[in-house]
Amino acid sequence: MDNLVVLPENYNSIKYGINFRFVTEEDASFIIKLRTDDTLSRYIHSTPNDVNKQIDWIREYKKKERLGLEYYFVFYKDGMPFGVNRLYHMSEKGKFTSGSWICLPDAKIEDVVASSLIPRIIAFEMLNKEIEFGVEGCHEDNKKVIKFNKMIGLKIKGYRMEGNNKFYTFNLLKEDFYTNKIKIEKLLNMNE
Secondary structure, eight states: OOOOOOOOTTOEEEETTEEEEEOOGGGHHHHHHHHHOTTTTTTSOOOOSOHHHHHHHHHHHHHHHHTTSOEEEEEEETTEEEEEEEEEOTTSTTEEEEEEEEEOTTSOHHHHHHHHHHHHHIIIIISOOOEEEOSSOEETTOHHHHHHHHHTTOEEEEEEEETTEEEEEEEEEHHHHHHHHHHHHHHTTOOO
């Protein structure tokens, strides 16, 4: 196992004009809203439409955050939450997974992209990771996310089956991410 870097419990920051922090119990309703929306949740694991269960899940998740094993972020613009994303599977040496990425459909594209880039920047820069590996994968029909993953440098490494569903697995090397991050920032005129 790595010598894990542990972010402070009250971690919050701003990048690309977006505020972000760790998810708290108060975010449970927002998370349920995202994860139970029929369109948004089409390609993710189902979540019960129960705020109390989500609060319990967050309480358990906080134990992993305190150990530096996983982090769950909520992203804000103008004081309003618009998305979430996680870093997990960080117990393997130099590796991590970014996932559970979901944003409101009316969020600006620059903000949605930023909510994907920021956790990876944290993993590579602050947590000293070298490679992202997507063990859970991306559903084969989730064409937009597959295209975006490729755009930021993720490479398909294989797939796994879950029933009749195929999920592509990806890897992202730190140097590939930074090469593509610069291009994306220019394309979308994203300021640090």
